[in-house]
Amino acid sequence: xxxxxxxxxxxxxxxxxxxxxAPLFQDHADECDRRGGLTDEVVRALHGSGVFRxxxxxxxxxxxxxxxxxxxxxxQLSYWDASVAWTTMALQMVTGTTAAYLGPEAAREPxxxxxxxxxxxxAGQSTKPGTAxxxxxxxxxxxxxxxxxxxxxxxxxxxxARCAETGRVPVFTFPKKQATLIxxxxxxxxxxxxxxxxxxxxVFGPDTxxxxxxxxRAHHGGAPGAR
Numbered sequence: 061x062x063x064x065x066x067x068x069x070x071x072x073x074x075x076x077x078x079x080x081x082a083p084l085f086q087d088h089a090d091e092c093d094r095r096g097g098l099t100d101e102v103v104r105a106l107h108g109s110g111v112f113r114x115x116x117x118x119x120x121x122x123x124x125x126x127x128x129x130x131x132x133x134x135x136q137l138s139y140w141d142a143s144v145a146w147t148t149m150a151l152q153m154v155t156g157t158t159a160a161y162l163g164p165e166a167a168r169e170p171x172x173x174x175x176x177x178x179x180x181x182x183a184g185q186s187t188k189p190g191t192a193x194x195x196x197x198x199x200x201x202x203x204x205x206x207x208x209x210x211x212x213x214x215x216x217x218x219x220x221a222r223c224a225e226t227g228r229v230p231v232f233t234f235p236k237k238q239a240t241l242i243x244x245x246x247x248x249x250x251x252x253x254x255x256x257x258x259x260x261x262x263v264f265g266p267d268t269x270x271x272x273x274x275x276x277r278a279h280h281g282g283a284p285g286a287r
Contacts, residue, residue, distance in 0.1 A: 066282050070110070070123040075136060077109045085141040092143055092252035096245060097212050102144060111137075111148055112181060113174060115156020117281025120167065121174030122159065124281055143252035150209035150253070154182040154218050158233055160278040161271035166233070167280065170216055182233070183214035186273055189229050190260070192221035198266040199223065201232050209255040211241065217258065220273055221265075231273050232265035239263070 088099045098106075106112065114130055116122025125133065130152070137145035159171055159179075170180035190203015201221045208217070217236050222229050242257040 066124070067126045067129060068114075068118075068123045070114075071125060071129050071133075074110055074114070074123070074133065078111065078133070078136065081105045081109060082140045085137075085144050089141050089143070089252075092141075096251055097254040098144065098147060098252055103213060106144070106148060107177065110177070112152050112155060113179075115152045116159045116171065116174050116179065117156075117278075119280050120159055120171050121176075121179075122156065122281075124156075143250050146250050146253045147210040147213070150255075151181050151183060151213060154184055154214075155180070158182045158216075158218050158231075158271075160281045161231075161275060162233065163268060163271075163279050166266075166268045170233075180215040181210070181213055182216050182218045183208050183211040183236075184217040184219045184258075186218065186220035186231050189220040189222045192223045192230075192232065192265065194223065194225050195264070198264055199232065199270075201234070201263045201265045202261050204257060204259045206257045207255045208258050209253045211236070211256060211258060212254045217260075219260070229273050230270045233269045234260070234263055234265055 084105055085102060088102050092098050113122040114125040114133055118124040134145050134149045137148055159167060172178050185205040185208055188205065190201055192199035192201050203221055205219055214236055216233055217239055218231055218233050220229050220231050239258045239260045245254060245256045
């Protein structure tokens with residue numbers, strides 16, 4: 061049995077808003093490169109456009125773009141500024157994935173009112189997992205992750221860790237303030253993506269704030285296996 065991917069009616073309106081912002085992105089490109097991250101003006105413009113909502117499920121107030129619509133949006137941004145496009149790609153992907161797969165209880169905190177722009181941004185990595193040790197009610201997580209693009213703009217982190225007892229590699233979410241950021245992004249290209257490393261040591265990850273990295277069963281939205 062097959063089903064058609066749902067598309068979002070917000071695609072064209074969002075692209076019109078982004079086109080109006082193109083001169084801003086281009087005017088700030090050099091300053092973003094010098095800073096190693098996006099300027100406050102660019103960040104405010106991206107938030108105001110709603111582009112960070114493209115991966116968040118509709119039932120949480122997001123746009124829930126189809127994969128093709130998401131790719132087209134990032135491709136369009138890349139014509140104006142590659143670092144803006146890459147940062148947006150990374151943040152919307154992790155933010156949307158986490159929104160889809162976190163359970164309802166855990167999702168209420170970072171996604172209280174997406175339709176009004178009230179939601180967290182998620183950054184992080186699910187490659188090269190850290191370690192997780194089972195404790196009462198959750199796990200203690202430690203590790204070092206690389207290339208967390210857009211982390212300067214994020215509120216929470218999404219990080220894979222291998223469970224010592226079972227060998228499973230779920231993805232844990234926790235506030236960014238519990239991690240240590242390593243300022244090591246000194247490169248020639250995509251300088252403004254702030255793709256630095258981060259570490260954490262013995263951070264508690266409750267059972268409510270975790271999902272399997274290989275799952276296709278979403279709690280929210282139309283991802284494969286959703287209710």
